[in-house]
Amino acid sequence: MPPIRNPILPGFNADPSIVRVGNDYYIATSTFEWYPGVQIHHSTDLANWDLVVHPLTRKSQLDMRGDPDSCGIWAPCLTHDGDKFWLVYTDVKRKDGSFKDTPNYIVTAPAIEGPWSDPVYVNSSGFDPSLFHDNDGKKWFVNMLQDHTRRPRFFSGIVLQEFDPTAGKLVGPKKNIFRGTDLDLVEGPHLYKRNGWYYLLTAEGGTGYEHACTLARSRDIWGPYETHPQKHILSSKDAPSAALQRAGHGDWVEALDGKNYLVHLTGRPITEKRRCVLGRETAIQEAYWGDDDWLYIKNGPIPSLYVEVPGTRDESKYWSEQRYTFDSKALHKDFQWLRTPETDRIFTTDAGKLTLFGREAIGSWFEQALVARRQTHFSYDAETVVDFNPTDERQFAGLTAYYCRYNFFYLTVTAFGGQRELLIMTSEASWPEGNLNMPFAEPVQIPKEGKVKLALTIRGVELQFFYAVGDEELKKIGPAFDASILSDECGGHQVHGSFTGAFVGMACSDLNGTALPADFDYFVYRPVKHESDRYEI
Incomplete structure (x- = not known):
């Protein structure tokens, strides 16, 4: 093999x-x-x-x-x-x-x-x-x-x-x-x-x-x-x-054939700052028992990038686009949310849509409506369509690349002064204050009603948001952001203190307390092979 x-x-x-x-x-x-x-x-x-x-x-x-x-x-x-x-x-x-x-x-x-x-x-x-x-x-x-x-x-x-x-x-x-x-x-x-x-x-x-x-x-x-x-x-x-x-x-x-393996935690840092944007991952090493009854790692103790195991990986599955629809009562197993077991208060899936009920602000440690999946590739595209009709700036919903309350990028549909708009909110390495980064990029006004397509691309360390209204083609909104801050090394704690990884998904907040819903038609996660991805599988 x-x-x-x-x-x-x-x-x-x-x-x-x-x-x-x-x-x-x-x-x-x-x-x-x-x-x-x-x-x-x-x-x-x-x-x-x-x-x-x-x-x-x-x-x-x-x-x-x-x-x-x-x-x-x-x-x-x-x-x-x-x-x-x-x-x-x-x-x-x-x-x-x-x-x-x-x-x-x-x-x-x-x-x-x-x-x-x-x-x-x-x-x-x-x-x-x-x-x-x-x-x-x-x-x-x-x-x-x-x-x-x-x-x-x-x-x-x-x-x-x-x-x-x-x-x-x-x-x-x-x-x-x-x-x-x-x-x-x-x-x-x-x-x-x-x-x-x-x-x-x-x-x-x-x-x-x-x-x-x-x-x-x-x-x-x-x-x-x-x-x-x-x-x-x-x-x-x-x-x-x-x-x-x-x-x-x-x-x-011990494997079925008698060989021995060690699975272990690892990280693949990128940039000169050694940031692990994919978090802590699971790797495998072949091991063997010596004549002295001690376990040794083959070619160790440094872990090997390439390892022989009984099977061969199906690469096509790893690189395939994942298009998620919401036709069943249960979310796809790739999705998770934050903290709460009372899911009916933050989302439902019905009639081919995911409805998020606006709860607390993004980054809350108690009850926020945020449904997301892991980032598993260094470069990818994500896309969704949202139908959301806010009345003011305290109601916002959209597409987020998220690590924790201190580190996220968030393209929102919101409103200000009676006008619906698209506003990018970011919190970049904001520990311990947790403040949004200001000034905001210039918001974009959109029609008072109707669905909006939201998208983002990550190419190595660069994140770019896009949007489209009606039948328009996707167009850029806001500047390119440094996606490497969505990493353990920037996760908002002291050394050895951030343990998760980057997610991408959909979110909705209503700081007025009225639980204004946002409907999402689908979600796409599309892996992309990119020249900057040195250690991609």
């Missing part, structure tokens, strides 16, 4: 957890403040992956209203114990400052499609939880331990405790089994057992350019754990020119 090119899950698909059940492979990834919670992709050949389910879909499982940007669902762990699937996750309620509020939960399902149970609360002592099913029937819960007093440091180590599935709670003693290495920021633990050894795979170095996978082992699950001879089995930290950067937070799987 010819090698495939990483990543295997392009665009915002962070913190991968992989499991094989028979012939089937599943990867769960973080979704943070985007609803529904957790994405699970499926493959039979490790090359071609399809999004099959979002397991956290209802209020009893997840309500993220009020969760700040880059909070919400962190680092899910997906496992199977021979009987059913187990999914462990954190719903982070606060992350900035001295404190982190990190409740951890478990849900289960008989099949990957569900039904997924209501959550069982486990603890809140730290994030990145995982569950290990030992061959004696015991289940072990591990998560990083946080210490707000920083004695000796905030990331204090990896804590182990038994989980009783019948009682639905942790039982027995707990112990800090691994305090990490000098790289610090130990998190993302996964436990495995092989040849009488317990292996503990962790992430270290933060999720930026010092990120790494660290491996340790012990004959006893309680430790002590010795560190791998290489210490960090995967990292780009010493290879600043490597195509895959920020490599870390991994999970190991």
Whole structure:
């Protein structure tokens, strides 16, 4: 088989957890403040992956209203114990400052499609939880331990405790089994057992350019754990020119043919400022067990851009145009929205249109009507048609390229002084104030009624908006913008603090509180091959 090119899950698909059940492979990834919670992709050949389910879909499982940007669902762990699937996750309620509020939960399902149970609360002592099913029937819960007093440091180590599935709670003693290495920021633990050894795979170095996978082992699950001879089995930290950067937070799987693979988080920076506009993605590396019973990355520890896996990727699917219509009661699985489980308050799909009900301003942490899909290519076109009749400047709806409340570009249909107009609103690297950038580009007056076609193009780092009224051809509106600010590196937090990725979609706000609706006829996402895209798949 010819090698495939990483990543295997392009665009915002962070913190991968992989499991094989028979012939089937599943990867769960973080979704943070985007609803529904957790994405699970499926493959039979490790090359071609399809999004099959979002397991956290209802209020009893997840309500993220009020969760700040880059909070919400962190680092899910997906496992199977021979009987059913187990999914462990954190719903982070606060992350900035001295404190982190990190409740951890478990849900289960008989099949990957569900039904997924209501959550069982486990603890809140730290994030990145995982569950290990030992061959004696015991289940072990591990998560990083946080210490707000920083004695000796905030990331204090990896804590182990038994989980009783019948009682639905942790039982027995707990112990800090691994305090990490000098790289610090130990998190993302996964436990495995092989040849009488317990292996503990962790992430270290933060999720930026010092990120790494660290491996340790012990004959006893309680430790002590010795560190791998290489210490960090995967990292780009010493290879600043490597195509895959920020490599870390991994999970190991043995393939059906007996080969071994590590899936891991990575980023593909562009521009001299090293901005990852596609966020943190999922890549795969071939691995092998040495004669010393340690796992090694083939050609590692630097991650490879090209990797041989059992299958060959269908490139035509990756480059095909996606035209979304709204003929069913459910949105296409590619779309997500922000935080709220009460979808009927922000959108409906009926009679071939998506209706967004104007709620809070774009960037609200509580209830905003914004439906979008991931940016998965460095260059693309997006297009929609909106029917919206605002009465003043506090009502606006349209097309947005969005990272978070501090970073977005937004072509809106709005009104001012009784006249309907098109106005571009931007918030570029506006943390911590969150102000719009002013002065605005000159607005364009449009007829008081009627549909408007809105479009944007991104070519590498350049974003341009377009519009058309009636049967007109699309024409430019506003200047070209720097699309690279829709990146983790500009996401509105301190270093290692922005975790999602760029989205593009439709939004509607009504700051008058009257929930004025906007109707969208369709949405198009069209990948484009562009000469500037050095690391495109």
